[in-house]
Amino acid sequence: MQLVENIFLRGNEKAVLLLHSYTSNAKEMQYLAKELHEEGYTCYAPNLAGHGATPEHLFASSIEKVAAGSIEAVKYLIEQKYETIYLIGQSLGGVLSIRLANEFPQIKAVCIISSPILERPAAELEKRAAHFSKRYLKNNGNTEQEIQEFMSEHFPRPIEKFIAFQQFIVQSGKEVYAMKQPLFLAKGGLDEAVFHKSIDLIEQKVNGNIVCKKLYKNSGHLISLGKERDLLAEDILDFLKKIEKRTV
Numbered sequence: 001m002q003l004v005e006n007i008f009l010r011g012n013e014k015a016v017l018l019l020h021s022y023t024s025n026a027k028e029m030q031y032l033a034k035e036l037h038e039e040g041y042t043c044y045a046p047n048l049a050g051h052g053a054t055p056e057h058l059f060a061s062s063i064e065k066v067a068a069g070s071i072e073a074v075k076y077l078i079e080q081k082y083e084t085i086y087l088i089g090q091s092l093g094g095v096l097s098i099r100l101a102n103e104f105p106q107i108k109a110v111c112i113i114s115s116p117i118l119e120r121p122a123a124e125l126e127k128r129a130a131h132f133s134k135r136y137l138k139n140n141g142n143t144e145q146e147i148q149e150f151m152s153e154h155f156p157r158p159i160e161k162f163i164a165f166q167q168f169i170v171q172s173g174k175e176v177y178a179m180k181q182p183l184f185l186a187k188g189g190l191d192e193a194v195f196h197k198s199i200d201l202i203e204q205k206v207n208g209n210i211v212c213k214k215l216y217k218n219s220g221h222l223i224s225l226g227k228e229r230d231l232l233a234e235d236i237l238d239f240l241k242k243i244e245k246r247t248v
Contacts, residue, residue, distance in 0.1 A: 177206065185213040
C-alpha cells in the first residue's frame with residue numbers, strides 16, 4: 001500500500017530528480033519540485049523503497065532496495081528521453097545522489113542537502129525508524145496503548161539492516177572523489193555536527209569540481225521543510241541557471 005503518491009510534474013526537456021531522506025516521503029521535496037517546475041523544469045520526486053507507506057513497509061525494505069529504486073528512478077527519466085538530469089538529494093537522498101552521479105553520464109549537476117558521509121551509531125537509525133512509527137500511528141488515530149503494543153512488538157529492530165545502511169553511507173563517502181559534476185552543497189545552521197562535518201568533507205574531497213556551498217543559519221536538518229526553504233529553492237535555481245549559462 002502506497003499512502004503517499006510519487007510526484008511527477010512535466011515541464012521542459014531538462015529533468016530534476018529529487019530524493020528525500022530516510023523514513024520520509026516524496027512530500028518532503030514537494031515545495032522544491034513546485035518551485036523548480038514553475039521555472040520550466042520537469043520534476044520527479046519518487047518515494048524511496050519502503051517509504052511513503054506504513055512502518056511495516058519500511059521494516060521490509062533495505063538499503064539495497066532503496067539504492068536499486070533510486071537507480072530505477074534515473075532509468076525512468078532516461079527512458080522518457082531526458083538527456084539532461086539534475087539531482088537534488090536531502091540527507092539519504094544526497095548519499096544516493098553520490099552513487100548515481102558516478103553511474104549515469106546524463107546527470108549534469110548535483111545538489112546535496114544535509115547528507116552524511118561519516119559513520120554514526122546504527123542505533124541512531126533505529127531511533128529514526130521508531131520516531132517515524134510512533135508519528136505514523138498517532139496520525140493514523142491509534143491509541144497510546146495500541147502504539148505502545150506496536151512498539152513493544154516491533155522494537156528493537158534487527159541490527160543487521162542498520163549496520164548495512166551505515167556501511168552504505170560510509171562507502172558512498174569514499175566515492176565522492178570520483179564525482180565530476182558541478183556540485184551545490186547545503187547545510188542547516190541548527191543541524192547536528194556530523195552533518196556539518198560531512199558537507200565540509202564532501203567539499204574537500206571533490207577534485208576540480210565547480211562547488212557552491214551554502215549555510216542556512218536558521219534551518220535544521222530538513223531544509224526543504226524549514227523556514228528557509230524559499231531561499232534554498234532560489235539558491236538551487238540560481239545555481240542551475242548559472243550552470244546552464246556556464247557562468248558559475
